[in-house]
Amino acid sequence: MGSTERIKNVARRIAKWHDAGHQIVVVPSAMSGETNRLLGLAKEISNDPDPRELDMIASTGEQVSVALLAIALHAIGKEAVSYAGWQVPIMTDSAFTKARIRSIDDSKVRKDLDAGRVVIITGFQGMDEDGNISTLGRGGSDTSAVAVAAALKASECLIYTDVDGVYTTDPRVVSDARRLKTVTFEEMLEMASLGSKVLQIRSVEFAGNYRMPTRVLSSLTDPLMPLEEEANSGTLISFEGDSHMEQATITGIAFNRDEAKITVMSVPDKPGIAYQILGPVADANIEVDMIIQNQSVDGKTDFTFTVPRAEYNKAMDVLDASVKAHIGSGNIVGDAKVSKVSVVGVGMRSHVGIASRMFQTLSEEGINILMISTSEIKISVLINEKYMELAVRALHKAFDLDKA
């Protein structure tokens, strides 16, 4: 939520749904910039602030939002009540700044809903079993919303964002990218993990685990747009076999620009070698994405993996220090200018030829494939970053994604 003016608009939108007879629980985020401002204060005092105390501070942003939204609803004649996560309570583990939700007590909320009140709950936070405030980390408000919806067995979880849905690919790269009316949970998970930043991946996981139909829609539309229209806007994340599911083979083209590739050459091909290479990398808190190991030649193999580009130098340092000497490998070489492009679609399982069409398309554009990785519902390739947009546009067209 941005200004108080935007909060008033949110209230009008909620009132519209409530007037139509829905019971509503709202999980707003903090006002824009507020979480950064609060964490900035802590950083002014210490470079290494205690996570528990950071959560005490960061959680206040949402506490202010929920109460402001309640006040805005009162002002237009709606009964509403706000709760901090600990008041519900939303119970979490004690991993401060990145806590995970363990359980949500729905009794208090249910009582308010049955009394006709709109219930507003702080996103992003909960309480551990010792009564400490915890936060779920960045983007945690989406996760809270889905978790609360699941706990209350809501019919749908609407997530209002600054985009109007999930697209076949990024419209900034492909101008005729098309908004999807529905997407399956598995596809959404791949899209989110592959760099389509519409929803935090944990919220998608939650939606999947609890089979909670979740709609991504725009918060920038007129709050008084007809309810029927709003209820069918955006993109619904549904479940395979649901009647809403689109039957298109390929759902979208996802991409992640900021990858880096590292190859450890001439690694002895023996058990435990992958762990010896990736263990120190993981210990340094560097996320590893794609991993491939070539066929061994003379008992030696090349071991290649990708990391986020921002972690490239750190990863190289770790490998120089820990791997080279200990496992007797050859040179460690890398490329920090690579991007990942993926074709995603749940229909892929039952259709042959998707991979070959993808490779053919890239070949026709003269784009060299550096790595390939596949799953049940996606094929990803790593390519030189300078070809990324070209690859996305070509694939979008090759799979007819511009056609409804």
Added chain:
Amino acid sequence: MGSTERIKNVARRIAKWHDAGHQIVVVPSAMSGETNRLLGLAKEISNDPDPRELDMIASTGEQVSVALLAIALHAIGKEAVSYAGWQVPIMTDSAFTKARIRSIDDSKVRKDLDAGRVVIITGFQGMDEDGNISTLGRGGSDTSAVAVAAALKASECLIYTDVDGVYTTDPRVVSDARRLKTVTFEEMLEMASLGSKVLQIRSVEFAGNYRMPTRVLSSLTDPLMPLEEEANSGTLISFEGDSHMEQATITGIAFNRDEAKITVMSVPDKPGIAYQILGPVADANIEVDMIIQNQSVDGKTDFTFTVPRAEYNKAMDVLDASVKAHIGSGNIVGDAKVSKVSVVGVGMRSHVGIASRMFQTLSEEGINILMISTSEIKISVLINEKYMELAVRALHKAFDLDKA
């Protein structure tokens, strides 16, 4: 607390006390301007925001301070933990925005103190029995501090303010006003209620009820000043009969500039008339201070009382609407340019001649007394506001308050 730089200074001061072997609980206020900023957001949305929701919002200011202070203590090597009021818990009634503390559970805090930790608790707030966040109203941090000190049976409650103690009168009015080393609880109560705004009156009441020795001292001194010196600075609010009590007859001259006087003329002198006049005024939430009723003449009397100047017009409107017609009084006249000056001193009880010296002093300065009201430890007079400074200076001198 002001900037993060000031928070670091507060941490240094606390560390000094902790190093000297004291167990310490700190009750900081919000950062300056923060409570106003937060309440301002609510006012942008509604002219009449719900008090429960206001408390959700306002309480976050202190929650940020306590955690920032904990982080600042960690940064200089002190173990410290912050708690929101509800985490202690500090239990209050449900009078949101002006709640009263009912009980404080000291078990969690005591455990931390015994483990060597500095405990930092949000001032100004608590939780009602339904788990709602409540605030104590403006200045409530002082009240929280005294209440927490009482619950923990602290040896002394130190209240750091922007003044360096309680003075015989306002130094801005009388340049040779003198800082009092000690003042009794009763005197402090009169000084606070009469307009010396050093401490919120409720915190003084708490100190009195729990016989908690409370010291008012400056937050603006060097945080590393010698502990011995700091421990004896400011003004100690003690209890009559305590060895520290000063024996001076008169403690100070208090005043309140912004009074207004209202007289209802020719009121029928019969039972219930005071209630008929003041009832509607109280119903309009207007505070009434001094009240006098003259000797009746021919079954009619004049009824005079004072209200805060800001409420003068509202009070006149109420009286015009409700009183004049119903009780058959004469004219209602008022004066919105009056001030109250009071001589305060617990010693007054056993000394005659205080009142006459006061009246004589004012008379010698040609100052007319409009109303008089007395209590066990103070004599107050209402005078034309233009003489207020003159009266305060003359009385300060007449009672030798400039002499140590």
